[in-house]
Amino acid sequence: MVTTLDKEGIIEVLRSIPDPEIPVINIDELGILRDVILTGDHVEVVITPTYSGCPAMTQIESDIRAKLHEHGIDNIVVRMTYQPAWTTDWMSEEAKEKLRKYGISPPGRMHNAIVPLVVDSVVCPHCGSFQTAVVSEFGSTACKALYQCQDCKEPFDYFKSI
Amino acid sequence: MTKQEALGKYLLRLADTNLILGQRLAEWCGTGPFLEEDLAMTNISLDLFGTAEALLKYACEVEGKGRTADELTFRRPEREFTNILLVEQPNVDFGATILRQLFVDAFDYYHYSELSKSSDPIIAGVAAKASKETTYHLRHSESWVIRLGDGTEESHQRMQNALNELWRFTDEQFEMNEVDAMLIEERIAVDLAPIKAKWLEKVIPVLSEATLQIPENTFMQRGGREGKHSEHFGFLLAEMHYIPRAYPDATW
Incomplete structure (x- = not known):
């Protein structure tokens, strides 16, 4: 063929x-x-x-x-290839919306391509609340962290910005 | 020693420290203190294995003898591994594991950030990638060391015991020899003296916030660079090598 x-x-x-x-x-x-x-x-x-x-x-x-x-x-x-190093900034807004609908809080934009040493603010993909808390820095896969919403109480995955 | 030989030794040394710490963390798989930490330690282990694999593949290319990353991992005897002694120390408990992790994460954080400017594009690429991942590792280990050190009487005592045991292995991270001298000149490797200053500046306040006392008059252990290991290393290799030795050349 x-x-x-x-x-x-x-x-x-x-x-x-x-x-x-x-x-x-x-x-x-x-x-x-x-x-x-x-x-x-x-x-x-x-x-x-x-x-x-x-x-x-x-x-x-x-x-x-x-x-x-x-x-x-x-x-x-x-x-x-390892170069340039993969970054979540390559993800389109459309792709991030798909993640959100799937129940994964999408990654935020990176600043100067540096991962911050302090925890970033994360939005609940279910109710949109900013009142969320990290449960574990490492989730079900390497790219995700585990969070819980303080308002709707739902646990959810956060796609870490990197 | 040619530049090529120095580069080969340098890559193996970086790869081995990642590989052996990855193996130690993987021992927590299914036995973590609770599910989230089980996942955290095995996720970090995967990052370390990934970095090790990339470096080993490059080491094979540099060596040019047709060996593979798997052969370097599973068919080298103890004396040919040049990881630092810190990473082969037993897990003991979660506290000791996480303290060992803080020491390595803080080193990796500053080291990879410098190494990502290496004149060798492959090393720079691997370091840039690992540098981002390490930031998450450091966030994790730092917060646990503080929480456990400044925690209950029991957790504090365990952390202090771990510090008393592990502090003597920390200085080896900054050891340099003729390999470094040669490669620093080529701007391939990084001078570790300024990394040590940054490392101390990071680690000492964390230990102090964790209310832990750094042991005094410690005799710093060394030997990993020459393949001289602690008694724990043979047991680690025995486990890591068991399957490939029992079933040579088996494939998925």
């Missing part, structure tokens, strides 16, 4: 791959997909991990291969 997809077409195909741990957003919205380099029939997909030890990277790589195979692309290299 021969593909007729151009770079944009390939990116569009890759946008159908959800993040394995937060399936409401795809790997492009999350900022994991960094680039697609097309040379003849050879496709190089550049990805970056959210956190250094993100255990989902192998899964994402195999999802990318499987998805491109479906579209007739077999000559694939998936390359992992």
Whole structure:
């Protein structure tokens, strides 16, 4: 099978791959997909991990291969890069809204790309209250912290800004 | 020693300290004092493994003998690991684990921030990434050390015991040798003397807020840089190496 997809077409195909741990957003919205380099029939997909030890990277790589195979692309290299370091600022407002609807409080904007040493203010994704308290700095995955709303009392995940 | 050899040693040293602390923290998996801390320690462990893996992969490239990061992790004998002694010390209890973490997190916080300016783009990239993650680690360990040190009689005593035991391993973090000298000249590595000043400025007020006393006249332990380890290290490796030695070349 021969593909007729151009770079944009390939990116569009890759946008159908959800993040394995937060399936409401795809790997492009999350900022994991960094680039697609097309040379003849050879496709190089550049990805970056959210956190250094993100255990989902192998899964994402195999999802990318499987998805491109479906579209007739077999000559694939998936390359992992650490630079520039992943930041939640790459997430679009639209993606953040999807997180909020899913019950995860989205990350705030970073200031000068530095993670603050004091805890940032976090909004409850359920009732919109700012009266929230950190339960644990580390949640169900590396990218999240565990919070509880002081108004509606619901516990929720906060996607840490980094 | 060529620059290439120095770089290889430097990468292994950074990787090993991350790897061995990751292994120690992973021992808390399923046995944490409560669920949130179980998750916190294993999440931090994952960050450390990730950083270690990136550095080991680069070390393999620099070495150029076709070895893989897994081979370096699972097939090196004790004397070839060059992690600092602090990270191989046993977990003992949550207090000792979190105090050890404060010492390492505070070092990583200042060290990675400088190392992200390294003239080596791969080291700079790994350090920039680890630097952001470390900020969360430090926030976590700092608040726990204060809470437990300035807590109940029992928690205070346990933290003081941990400090008495672990303080002697802290100075090794700042040790430099000919590898550093060579790489600092190339602006690849970072001078650790100013890092030590910042580290003390951070750690001493935290210990004081935690009402803990730094032991006096401590003889500082060393040896990790040359692969000379404490008696705990062999047991750690025995556990870490068990599966790959029992089933060589097994794959997922």
